[in-house]
Amino acid sequence: MLHIRNILYYFLAIGTLAHTHELQYGPPPALEQPLGLAEVDLGSSPLFSLHRDLVNIESISNNEHKVGVFLESYLKDHNYTVERQYIDFLESRKDNTRFNILAYRGSKRQTPVLLTSHIDTVPPFYPYKIHEKDDIWGRGSVDAKGCVATQFVAVQELLASKSISPNDVSLLFVVGEETGGEGMRAVNDLGMKWDTVIFGEPTELELASGHKGLLIFEVIAHGKAGHSGYPWLGKSANHILVPALAALQGLELPSSEKYGNSTLNIGSINGGVAANVIAETAVAKIGIRIAAGDSNDVKELVLEAIKKADKDIEVIFYGGSYGPVDIDHDVEGFKTITVNYGTDIPNLEGKHKRYLFGPGTVLVAHSDHEHLRAGDLVSAVEGYKKLVKAALKS
Numbered sequence: 112m113l114h115i116r117n118i119l120y121y122f123l124a125i126g127t128l129a130h131t132h133e134l135q136y137g138p139p140p141a142l143e144q145p146l147g148l149a150e151v152d153l154g155s156s157p158l159f160s161l162h163r164d165l166v167n168i169e170s171i172s173n174n175e176h177k178v179g180v181f182l183e184s185y186l187k188d189h190n191y192t193v194e195r196q197y198i199d200f201l202e203s204r205k206d207n208t209r210f211n212i213l214a215y216r217g218s219k220r221q222t223p224v225l226l227t228s229h230i231d232t233v234p235p236f237y238p239y240k241i242h243e244k245d246d247i248w249g250r251g252s253v254d255a256k257g258c259v260a261t262q263f264v265a266v267q268e269l270l271a272s273k274s275i276s277p278n279d280v281s282l283l284f285v286v287g288e289e290t291g292g293e294g295m296r297a298v299n300d301l302g303m304k305w306d307t308v309i310f311g312e313p314t315e316l317e318l319a320s321g322h323k324g325l326l327i328f329e330v331i332a333h334g335k336a337g338h339s340g341y342p343w344l345g346k347s348a349n350h351i352l353v354p355a356l357a358a359l360q361g362l363e364l365p366s367s368e369k370y371g372n373s374t375l376n377i378g379s380i381n382g383g384v385a386a387n388v389i390a391e392t393a394v395a396k397i398g399i400r401i402a403a404g405d406s407n408d409v410k411e412l413v414l415e416a417i418k419k420a421d422k423d424i425e426v427i428f429y430g431g432s433y434g435p436v437d438i439d440h441d442v443e444g445f446k447t448i449t450v451n452y453g454t455d456i457p458n459l460e461g462k463h464k465r466y467l468f469g470p471g472t473v474l475v476a477h478s479d480h481e482h483l484r485a486g487d488l489v490s491a492v493e494g495y496k497k498l499v500k501a502a503l504k505s
């Protein structure tokens with residue numbers, strides 16, 4: 112424990128993480144020990160202070176302006192060239208525009224390797240807080256500001272140690288990952304291509320070998336309103352919807368050895384207006400995490416089940432559905448993991464190699480107790496450095 116503290120004090124004191132290689136990569140024994148973050152001056156560690164500053168700026172999807180401005184100026188202060196890519200630019204909200212950030216230290220914007228993550232978070236906002244000396248809490252501390260901070264520090268350290276040249280790697284931080292990936296999809300318009308793209312999302316410091324696919328849709332039942340005492344005068348949309356949803360719950364969805372079972376979530380149901388009125392409309396919003404095959408196959412299963420249930424019912428599929436996404440995981444020294452959440456990976460077109468890696472666990476992301484261990488940020492920097500070096504070698 113003393114040993115670990117000494118290391119931490121050392122790099123905090125000199126303001127660089129260059130000597131943290133003594134902390135082994137992986138879930139090292141070091142992580143069982145508190146780093147004693149609460150007792151030290153975070154301001155003298157670029158990693159922990161950047162992470163803190165990012166978490167403390169509320170950036171719920173659609174409100175990424177402030178964090179974008181902060182990150183842009185932070186990167187410029189570190190001699191990066193920074194480009195904004197506006198998403199849905201509206202003259203009327205000029206002071207609150209959302210933009211992706213592309214940053215590079217060299218003379219070329221087109222680099223062989225790209226490190227990328229997202230700067231938006233889900234609601235609500237929780238500020239940064241250190242608990243029990245070693246746990247960092249706050250919205251985005253895991254998803255995905257832990258990735259943003261550690262990707263930046265990894266590049267800084269690789270440049271400082273001359274392990275890479277400035278034209279090798281660039282950074283891309285996008286908006287709107289949590290709301291369907293409109294930020295990353297816009298990147299396809301930049302006309303750029305990379306050999307390797309390293310995506311940052313919480314993977315518990317393991318290398319993700321794939322993630323489930325996703326299909327999101329609404330089921331809308333159309334009825335006819337009337338007095339509930341005379342049900343034959345109308346047709347209840349609620350009474351149409353309920354058996355249709357039961358049919359969906361009974362569906363046999365595809366499964367695979369790698370991803371397990373597909374899962375269905377009826378996330379919201381709205382229908383009718385009062386107990387004594389026959390419901391005119393009813394709507395359910397549903398998401399399916401797909402474990403095998405194509406999203407079109409699952410669409411067919413859904414349509415078949417719904418059609419059997421009633422004729423006065425329609426299904427609207429949201430755009431951007433996809434089957435399971437296999438991810439490269441051929442770098443030695445990492446454990447591998449599959450995850451059940453979606454990422455921006457399918458939103459970025461191109462033939463690049465792709466990796467998915469980051470600190471923290473999705474099991475607390477999006478919750479009111481989102482947090483990670485401080486030591487995981489240190490390990491993530493090492494992990495990204497390793498991935499970048501492996502990518503440049505191949």
Ligand SMILES: *[C@@H]1O[C@H](CO)[C@@H](O)[C@H](O)[C@H]1NC(C)=O
Pocket residue numbers: 188189190
């Ligand atoms: C940025 O570049 C200037 C001029 O080369 C240099 O003096 C300064 O130290 C650099 N700043 C950082 C943070 O690297």
Ligand SMILES: *[C@@H]1O[C@H](CO)[C@@H](O)[C@H](O)[C@H]1NC(C)=O
Pocket residue numbers: 366371372
């Ligand atoms: C998948 O579903 C089947 C049937 O419901 C169940 O027996 C099995 O344990 C599930 N597998 C996983 C990995 O959850």
